Amino acid sequence: MDYTTIIGLVSAALTTGAYVPQAVKTWRTRRTGDLSLSMFSMVFLGTVGWLAYGLLKDDLPIILANTMTLGTSFVILFFKVKEVQEGRRNR
Amino acid sequence: MDYTTIIGLVSAALTTGAYVPQAVKTWRTRRTGDLSLSMFSMVFLGTVGWLAYGLLKDDLPIILANTMTLGTSFVILFFKVKEVQEGRRNR
Numbered sequence: 001m002d003y004t005t006i007i008g009l010v011s012a013a014l015t016t017g018a019y020v021p022q023a024v025k026t027w028r029t030r031r032t033g034d035l036s037l038s039m040f041s042m043v044f045l046g047t048v049g050w051l052a053y054g055l056l057k058d059d060l061p062i063i064l065a066n067t068m069t070l071g072t073s074f075v076i077l078f079f080k081v082k083e084v085q086e087g088r089r090n091r
Numbered sequence: 092m093d094y095t096t097i098i099g100l101v102s103a104a105l106t107t108g109a110y111v112p113q114a115v116k117t118w119r120t121r122r123t124g125d126l127s128l129s130m131f132s133m134v135f136l137g138t139v140g141w142l143a144y145g146l147l148k149d150d151l152p153i154i155l156a157n158t159m160t161l162g163t164s165f166v167i168l169f170f171k172v173k174e175v176q177e178g179r180r181n182r
Contacts, residue, residue: 008144014137021129034125038112046105053099 016065019043019072032080040077047073107156110134110163123171131168138164 026032047069054062117123138160145153 004144004147007140007147011137011140011144014133014140018130018133018137021133022127025127025130026125029125031125034117034120034122036113036116039109039116042105042109042112046102046109049098049102049105053095053102056095056098 012061012065016068019069019076023072023075026076026079030079030083032076032083035076035080037080037084040073040080043069044073044077103152103156107159110160110167114163114166117167117170121170121174123167123174126167126171128171128175131164131171134160135164135168 026035047066050062051066051070053059054066117126138157141153142157142161145151145157
């Protein structure tokens, strides 16, 4: 495997894995006031789109990465929407 | 352009553009207590990696998307690190 591919794989692991600590933090604290509703709505919708793209192209790395982000971004968005609905903080 | 490509482009626009409303919100409020330091550190490092990957592969869409995310994720990370350093909130 050449250096370029390794850089790509490490980068993919970082930008995909990044949502894990945020999901854990949000799950634990239930606090989402500083998170942007627009950001996590766009990430979630975009991830659904990427997953469809991966399935249509039968591209395993895209399918796996976006299945993972679908879960983590759903957790974050769930608590954000819940907080907005309860009106505890502004969006 | 086929449907699959359109789905890919829309998804890329969503997941790249998502950082804009978060950067704007963080810039305005200066509040980052609910953001995960790990998440935005990983996103920033991963974006630097993706940009290197795009430059090495001479891939314009990857270069453009990650130049944008480099800026937006830098703004978010900057205020998060500042807040952690000032010890106003836990990470």
